[in-house]
Amino acid sequence: MSTKKTAKAKNIESVLKEDRKFAPDPAFSKQAHIKSLAQYRKLYNASIKDPKKFWAEQAEKELLWFKPWKKVLEWKAPDAKWFVGGQTNVSANCLDIHLDGDRANKAAIIWEGEPAAPGLPGEERTLTFRQLHREVCRFANVLKKHGIKRGDRVMIYLPMVPEAAISMLACTRIGAVHSVVFGGFSAQSVADRIQDCGAKMVITSDGGFRRGSVVPLKQNVDDALKIKVKGKSITKTIDKVIVLQRTKNDVKMKRGRDLWWHHEIDQVSDQCPPAKLDSEHPLFILYTSGSTGKPKGILHSTAGYLLGSKLTSKYVFDLKESDVYWCTADVGWITGHSYVVYGPLANGATTLMYEGAPNWPGPDRFWNIVDKYNVTIMYTAPTAIRAFMKWGDEWPKKYRLDSLRLLGTVGEPINPEAWMWYHKVIGKGRCPIVDTWWQTETGGMMITPIPGATPTKPGTATLPFFGITPEVVDDKGKAVPKNTGGKLVIRKPWPSMLRGIWGDKKRFIETYWSEVKGSYFTGDGCRQDSDGYFWIVGRIDDVLNVSGHRIGTAEVESALVSHKDVAEAAVVGRPDEIKGQGLVAFVTLKGSSKASKELQQTLRNHVGKEIGAVAKPDLVRFTEALPKTRSGKIMRRLLKQIAEGKEVKGDTTTLEDVSVLTKLSKESAA
Numbered sequence: 001m002s003t004k005k006t007a008k009a010k011n012i013e014s015v016l017k018e019d020r021k022f023a024p025d026p027a028f029s030k031q032a033h034i035k036s037l038a039q040y041r042k043l044y045n046a047s048i049k050d051p052k053k054f055w056a057e058q059a060e061k062e063l064l065w066f067k068p069w070k071k072v073l074e075w076k077a078p079d080a081k082w083f084v085g086g087q088t089n090v091s092a093n094c095l096d097i098h099l100d101g102d103r104a105n106k107a108a109i110i111w112e113g114e115p116a117a118p119g120l121p122g123e124e125r126t127l128t129f130r131q132l133h134r135e136v137c138r139f140a141n142v143l144k145k146h147g148i149k150r151g152d153r154v155m156i157y158l159p160m161v162p163e164a165a166i167s168m169l170a171c172t173r174i175g176a177v178h179s180v181v182f183g184g185f186s187a188q189s190v191a192d193r194i195q196d197c198g199a200k201m202v203i204t205s206d207g208g209f210r211r212g213s214v215v216p217l218k219q220n221v222d223d224a225l226k227i228k229v230k231g232k233s234i235t236k237t238i239d240k241v242i243v244l245q246r247t248k249n250d251v252k253m254k255r256g257r258d259l260w261w262h263h264e265i266d267q268v269s270d271q272c273p274p275a276k277l278d279s280e281h282p283l284f285i286l287y288t289s290g291s292t293g294k295p296k297g298i299l300h301s302t303a304g305y306l307l308g309s310k311l312t313s314k315y316v317f318d319l320k321e322s323d324v325y326w327c328t329a330d331v332g333w334i335t336g337h338s339y340v341v342y343g344p345l346a347n348g349a350t351t352l353m354y355e356g357a358p359n360w361p362g363p364d365r366f367w368n369i370v371d372k373y374n375v376t377i378m379y380t381a382p383t384a385i386r387a388f389m390k391w392g393d394e395w396p397k398k399y400r401l402d403s404l405r406l407l408g409t410v411g412e413p414i415n416p417e418a419w420m421w422y423h424k425v426i427g428k429g430r431c432p433i434v435d436t437w438w439q440t441e442t443g444g445m446m447i448t449p450i451p452g453a454t455p456t457k458p459g460t461a462t463l464p465f466f467g468i469t470p471e472v473v474d475d476k477g478k479a480v481p482k483n484t485g486g487k488l489v490i491r492k493p494w495p496s497m498l499r500g501i502w503g504d505k506k507r508f509i510e511t512y513w514s515e516v517k518g519s520y521f522t523g524d525g526c527r528q529d530s531d532g533y534f535w536i537v538g539r540i541d542d543v544l545n546v547s548g549h550r551i552g553t554a555e556v557e558s559a560l561v562s563h564k565d566v567a568e569a570a571v572v573g574r575p576d577e578i579k580g581q582g583l584v585a586f587v588t589l590k591g592s593s594k595a596s597k598e599l600q601q602t603l604r605n606h607v608g609k610e611i612g613a614v615a616k617p618d619l620v621r622f623t624e625a626l627p628k629t630r631s632g633k634i635m636r637r638l639l640k641q642i643a644e645g646k647e648v649k650g651d652t653t654t655l656e657d658v659s660v661l662t663k664l665s666k667e668s669a670a
């Protein structure tokens, strides 16, 4: 890998330099929606010159409207209203519009269940658009029957089964606001979220399968509904609990409160006209914690969100009628909302859902699914890719993988080594990679390659999507020159932007709208290279300061991961009397590599060579695993406390595996 030091900067220094560049394959470009960089630039420039015109044209072309809007945008920072006066419905745009023509009997959802035991095939189900429409109408009628009205909040706590999508779409059909909670979260998290949004109903299942065992979802809901604070229930807004039968484990059903899904849908009609909802009608609340603080209920609204997820899905995945598209995210995350359910279905695409884990029953599970369904587009996270690398090439090598034509990533900066591995071992050098930068708050992709148009470079999300205006700025909010690090902001409003934090306007303003006046603050550190490509260098809160040099975590970590023995790395700062901060690197090794004193030294020198002496870690610590959020992001905040020799404090409820932390703390004490 070719990395070298770049010029000194006032702000965050960008030290990683990646020179590899991959032009789109002409054969891919020829068949793509957007066929060249020139075409992208022309469309992008027009979209930026007159964003209202651009978004109005797209909304007209892409969405079904019951009533046309009067005004494209009402903008008084930080409050945006898009397509004011218009009426539409998300479920109608994902289902009804596909029922008149050839798509009616096309697969909308292909679902692969987790195999019950090693050696057994996974269960499978396919729902056509017509079948999905029917199920959504029936379930919408169940919601209505049990008193759910427009604007009421409904909590969805389900495994990755088609009923998760059905529940979401049923809510949108009648204008109820869903809040999906990831099935890996605890009873306490469920209770906190019910309390925060005042949900009236919970939709759950008896259990969910995970690596061969049953996650007791209904039991968790029962426990959540019992939680009291100072003698008072915090979940008293809940009136009904609907329970899907999935695992058939024993559950207690509370009379008058708990209802079986399969009983309920048998008693209602399969006709349910979509509610005509205002463009700005709230669509869903999704809690995000990122890696710090109390979860925020991010609020999205109807028309703008739908337009964003539809348009980005179409152009970034280059969706075509024949694609089998697989986004591996859980519906409990924004990626699952925008790119498992809403975006693909709005485009009439076939979306694949998988219930289980990537390494159960074996580390080849994903590749087995790709071949089984001839998946053409795959969208996953860097954390998963690094895990696949660690498990070894022999697993994907057992499979054809020749149906794949496009690969995507999201969630974290992808280390160039992981990008190259994805490109070679999974894509066989044939598939464009779209590294998509966006956030729960942005609703849809913001910075991303357009696969037939944008030359890619490993490690960068490249250029902005149509109508999006990112900029890298200094502490005063002024744009910084190219190749200088700074804060990433978005200058102008866009349709799928968040509309607020549920019940907390103050925090909404403080978090996103106070850093740089009039602009949306992303919280990410970034630099633009000479081609104008955006390189995310990590969260601003994690930025390291060594001898006056401000360095992003992503770059030092990528340098470590570029060493042949390293699978994954996290870098944090600890106080240093001389340098201000010294770097501590937590490193996990590949299967075949052994931890040793020599390797510690080798890795320090490796970073020195790749980046420069300033970024050399003072300490390299080997660990079996890194503490991560349940969506796979490394929690550097916790590692920082360990590196400083402090007791780990603060919110650890979003941690995927608490034992990782206990182990790390113990090793420190030893």
Ligand code: WT7
Pocket: 288, 290, 334, 335, 409, 410, 411, 412, 413, 414, 435, 436, 437, 438, 439, 440, 441, 461, 522, 523, 524, 536, 538, 539, 631
């Ligand atoms: C944060 C948002 C967006 C859905 C999943 C995560 C980081 C996300 C990238 C990328 C570099 C990325 C950023 C961002 N991030 N995608 N392609 N390159 N960084 O959503 O949990 O809201 O997290 O994830 O730091 O701000 P989220």
